[in-house]
Amino acid sequence: MLYNDQSSQKKKLDLAVVDMIALDLQPFTIVTDEGFKKLVSLLDPRYDLPSTYTLSGKLLNQRYTDIRNKLKEDMSGVEYVALTCDGWTSRATESYLTITCHFVSNHQLHAVVLSTKPLTNGINHTSENIAASIQEIIDEWEIDHKITSIVTDNAASMIKACELLKKKHFPCYAHMLNLVVQDNMKLIQPILKKCKDIVTFIKQSTSAMEIFKKEQNSEKPLKLIQECPTRWNSSYYMIERILKTNEAIGRTLLKVRKAPQPLSVDDVCVLTELVKVLDIFEEATKKISGSKYVTISLVIPVTMGLYNNVCKISTNMETEDGKKFIKGLIDSIITRLFPYENRTVAKIASLLDPRFKKEGFRIPANASAAINLLEFDMVSILKKKEEKKKTIEIQNQNVSSTPEKPGTSCALFAFLEERIDSKIKSLTADVIITKRQYLETINSDQDTDPLLYWKIAGHGLSPLEECAAKYLCIPATSVESERCFSTTGQIITERRSRLKAENVDKITFLHKNIRNH
Structure with missing residues (x-):
């Protein structure tokens, strides 16, 4: 007797088939191959393989939605992300744009694929069209305010697209090499x-x-x-x-x-x-x-x-x-x-790597300029934290109606409030002390993981730890989006040149992201 559609075992096996399609880049028609059907029957005679229609429609969409929602939830708690993007043309002569996202979470670097979709207007390869296509993905993932940099090759259209998006552009270092x-x-x-x-x-x-x-x-x-x-x-x-x-x-x-x-x-x-x-x-x-x-x-x-x-x-x-x-x-x-x-991004990142700090620079003046930029960033982060703290306190005061303690006079300690208010002016001094504390210690060994360093030492070096998350998430190259080309090239074969663009996107997405979820 076969499993019914509501059986938990049937659902697990259906999920395993979808994952196999994505991970091994198998065609949907594998479920109609005699050898595969025979193998599955021997492994579990009660399991009836889904049709290619069910697999490419309902099951693929469910799995994609599930992983996408989990990834979006993971990224919701991340403050800074970097993107890479690159364009390519499929065997079916469709123009695709692949976008990958990079971020630090729990002091670990994560690289995920957000999208592999045709350009908004596939015929038009202008910077305006590329920018519109990127913005569409940015809006879908709600990360506009989190982007620190977009890494692409040196194509004029890509550079101009980043300008139109008002995002910092970083030219792929591997491309330049x-x-x-x-x-x-x-x-x-x-x-x-x-x-x-x-x-x-x-x-x-x-x-x-x-x-x-x-x-x-x-x-x-x-x-x-x-x-x-x-x-x-x-x-x-x-x-x-x-x-x-x-x-x-x-x-x-x-x-x-x-x-x-x-x-x-x-x-x-x-x-x-x-x-x-x-x-x-x-x-x-x-x-x-x-x-x-x-x-x-x-x-x-x-x-x-x-x-x-x-x-x-x-x-x-x-x-x-x-x-x-x-x-x-x-x-x-x-x-x-x-x-x-x-380049600001490269300069600050080198400073924030405990293996290099100021010693990684060719020209000392560039290291000094990087230190000034880092100080400015640190002050900005502390100011934002102070503003956020004040906002929360005001909200709590509005919600809470706790009466004053008997005998407490607000006027008596008014001088404290004035001093606390003026404390923000001394943030620069705090930043300088923290910066010196970090830069003047001995450099770490060359096999040190900089993110692990900030996990251990970061608590005592706030807000440098947050700066590290902001800059060290940026990849030096757009290689990750280029790697998707080879993956997608295996998906869009001559046998499957008519595969729907939305399914190309979903399979590529699952292939790259499913292992982490």
């Missing part, structure tokens, strides 16, 4: 072309591929990696793999007809120098692109670290191509990355 390297890849195009030609030839030739595998003389032979023009690190991976397998590549090319010329000794010297410097950029890109730990405070110290290391390596460059390439990198770092030290 990519531009720094891409600026200079053209300087080494001849040798890059040699590498690409070799990889293309071996990948496209069955006989060459077989010889290449045998020549490696390994149980797990490596495969060559082709460059992707839009990602600098794909060139790095290609070069690194070529250097690891260069001997096998050389023997392979000599055994196959019409093969390109193997790399010369000079070529290998150039590639070896390139890998040394690109390795630093790869480390920086990985470090700055996380979503589960604080990244915004890394921007200024990472820039300084990149510059110092690239300058050191430049003194050991022997090839002309290597020298030309690394000089271009240094110039690009100065042009594209140094300006981050003048």
Whole structure:
């Protein structure tokens, strides 16, 4: 006998099927597949799988609404959030905008997806249309007053959209790192072309591929990696793999007809120098692109670290191509990355990271400017708290009608009220003391979690703890919204190119957020 629709077990199993669809990015039609139906029947003969119509309509909507309400409740107690957003085009040539939200709750960093929806006017990619689409999501989630920054790439339309929304814009640091390297890849195009030609030839030739595998003389032979023009690190991976397998590549090319010329000794010297410097950029890109730990405070110290290391390596460059390439990198770092030290968000975040504080800055004057900005923020927070406290007291006085205690004279202690009222004027002094107490202590170890630090030390450093929640929630990159592209690309396959936009949004939302609820 099958479970009836009101059975708690039936509801649990239906929920598990919806979660499987979202987590594993399975098509709704899996419930009609013979193998899956047979498996479910063996596991529980009493369970009757829902139809694709019930699954994609009622059950998906219920699960989405449930998780959305829980997330909205969680975010209602959060004072500060940051957003990332990016646009992309699906296989069905629909223009989507993905928005992610980042916030600190219980001294932990959270990254969630708010929306993956078509633009309000899908044909129009103007900044006004993008701004209207973002505002629609902001209003849905009721977070307009909480947003500290919006992180996007450097597209003019995105920057203008943030201006229209009157929100602080922060340019994606990973995107800028990519531009720094891409600026200079053209300087080494001849040798890059040699590498690409070799990889293309071996990948496209069955006989060459077989010889290449045998020549490696390994149980797990490596495969060559082709460059992707839009990602600098794909060139790095290609070069690194070529250097690891260069001997096998050389023997392979000599055994196959019409093969390109193997790399010369000079070529290998150039590639070896390139890998040394690109390795630093790869480390920086990985470090700055996380979503589960604080990244915004890394921007200024990472820039300084990149510059110092690239300058050191430049003194050991022997090839002309290597020298030309690394000089271009240094110039690009100065042009594209140094300006981050003048950005309010990055400056204050570095100060609030106990690992860096003032020592993470390249120019001491920028650290001093950041301290002034932080002081202003601290005073503002304390003033708001005082105003909120007074409002509550007035409300309590209006509600309460408790009579005065006998013998108490208001006039007798009038001087206290005057002094308390004037106390707000000394907030700046309190802020300076708190700030010094924090900045003058020894910096934390490099493996310290800054949010854990503020959890332990924050109570004695108010309002710095609140400032940390405000700024450290901001991601340094828009990578999280870009990651949704690959997820959604797996949802909108050729098999499911006609999937409704609202279901694309719900599945992406559940896929990214369901694990936390």
